[in-house]
Amino acid sequence: MNLFYVQSIVGGVSKVKSFLEDNYIGIPWSALGDLEQASSEELCELLEQRYGIIADNSGDVLETIQLFADRMSDGDYVVIKDEDWMYVGDLGDYYYDDSIGTSEDLICHRRGVTWLGRVPLEDINEHMQTLLQEPNVVAQFKLPVKQARLDQALRGNSDAAASIGTALNQETQRVAPESIKTLTHDHTLPRVEQSTIDTALQVLQEALLSKDEGLRVQAAIAILQYAKP
Template sequence: MNLFYIQSSIGGISKVKSYLEDHYVGIPWSGLGDLEQVPTESAVEQLQRHYHLADGELSEAVETVHTFVHLIEDGDYIVMKDEEWMFIGDAGDYYYDDSIGTNDDLICHRRGVTWLGRVSLAEINKPMRTLLNEPKYIAQFMLPVTQAQLDQALRGTDGAADTVLTETTEHTANGTLTENMSVRVEQATIEAALEVLKSALQSENEQLRVQAATAILQYAKS
């Protein structure tokens, strides 16, 4: 398992709200098309011609594309930040969503994310602070993931076995992200939720089955 930091702003616009609400993260250059189907040479040519990238910018873009599509794997940790919090998630597969177009302000290159929780930036350790200061779109945590101490942060300091940290997000009337709250869930509630997820594994809806399996596996890892 690896850990990657991904920028939460693209083109100067924060994507934290949509990433949290819609359970994904992404990278720019939507006009490249589905990157699983586009050869690297074609992607480089389009980055040069369509996005006018060259030299260092081109090299960084190619590295970002390669990391996002090929190096990040299902089950890896993803972190992003806003002004106060670091959000921690479990990465899913890459997919290309051009259902509403491929304009440069749209995010078509995506990875699904199961958000696990958040930690105050004031409470993260030095290696994670270094990672979150990386200027690249995507940066990999090069130390063993255990040194990020994410499990301890998500579980809190008491290590209680009968609680799990979950995220809730509240919004103002105009849809602005205003607050994220950590909620302690009792063991009986967790067991009931697991039974619901187990039932969902038998659903005829493939997406529902995948989501249920992802949630169960993530709970098993925690």
């Protein structure tokens, strides 16, 4: 299992609200098309044709694109940030969504995310502080994931979240108070299909079998909150 950081500022605009509400993360360069089957040679040609980035200067961009499309995996962890918080999620598969266009203000290269919670930036350890200062659009945590101490931070900070469920509810209420209802009190999410909720509950049920005691406790609390009338 790996951990990645993805920039949430695209074209000078924060995408945190969109990432959290629509349960995904993404990268720019939308005009490249679907990356799933693209080789390095094809990507270099497309970068030059569509973005004017010649092969000799495409190293960092090419590395970022391939990291996002190929080296991230379903079940890895991802973090994003805004001014005050770091948000932690469980990654899903890569997909390409050009249904509303491919302009550079749109995010077409995506991975689904199950958001687990948030932590104040002031409470994360020095290893995570270093990761969040990476300049690249996507960066991988080079140390063993346990050294990120994500579970301890999420479990130990009551201001950030008492559980997986309340962490996400607090953030969605802050960024979109009129557009989304809380899962724990209403059981209806206008922007989320029932199949997505069922999938999220399945993830929590699987987490109940984890060897990590903290993760089991968080999953149990989240399920009980959802079941609460």
